[in-house]
Amino acid sequence: MHPARPVPHKAMKILLPDKCRRDAGPGPVTVEALLSELGFDPIEVIVSRNGMLVTEDAVVGNDDEIRIIRIAHGG
């Protein structure tokens, strides 16, 4: 009988406002901390996880797909 192998954590996939994609560590991490790490002010962006809007204190990680949308000024 083989010992159970730990399931490796997957990186989060981040879609940035300029449409570039990048991977981030597996987390878990709060949205606010992730934004800070990426250099975004939470006032100026909104964030979705797997297509659903999430709050800054939501915790994301593993293979979540995170989209960061910059709020255009004016209009």
Add this chain to the structure above:
Amino acid sequence: MVHTAGHGITPRCDTCGEPAVYRERTTGRHFCKNHFIADVEGRVLETIRSRNLIAPGDHVAVALSGGKDSTALLVILSKVLPGVGPVRLTAITIDEGIAGYREDTVRSADTLVARYALPHLTVSFPDLFGGTLDAFLAGREPEACSVCGILRRKALNVAAERAGATKLATGHNLDDEAQSVFMNVLRGDLPRLVRDSGSDSQGRFIPRIKPLMFVSEKEIAVYLMLHGMWADLPECPYAVHALRGEVRRMLATLESRHPGTMLNLMKSKAKIEAQCGGLLEDEAVHRCRECGDPCSGEICQLCTLKKTLR
């Protein structure tokens, strides 16, 4: 309240326990989609009622650029105005002639008014002033916002008059208003600082109203996203030249570190307005010697500006 799913933790709505889509930073309160939408619309209705911005029988011209703020304004007014009484809406769009920017938002405005089956009136700078904003600003880009502001104000008044409107609603939000308070302090412009934020026509033109003045820019973005109406539109290319841009960045940082900063600026303004607003409203109203529009001097800002336009 939180909910865990795999690695993720989703905070829950403080009212109903559904997944939260928005967290109000000052109070820490969480809102689900339905309670967030109800909160925003309720706040706009409260602003309209408490400031008597719109009355039954009014015909409201909604300044619709097609950008996020004016789109949200039109959507929210369409939903909340039945609670005020019989009110007509007409969308008015100003095409300043800003290449690579205004085309997209005008298309977005056209789509929106078709969806809501509203009357729509468009006025362009070339029609009114004989040229595009791009042409007027060649070589004087740093003045973009003040030049555009004067021309746009006139264009909005003309469009609202042509529509036969009794009120002119603009999509200025909490961030815009807080920035204006701060900018007026920086400029030492006390008369403008104490001017009523909700309606700044001073009885000279069709009254201008700002029903979104207590809704933040981020709340507007979330509101549109939840309605599937978010469009990734470009920003005005001239915005980089404005003092407002610097003030916006500064206030965003302060709001992020000290939630409630923008609302506190509005409260400060309201207190100053209550204390000394009446003392400064005796400025005599003249008629412009050249065009006859109401103004504070002998010649209005528009006629003064027109002399410098190429």
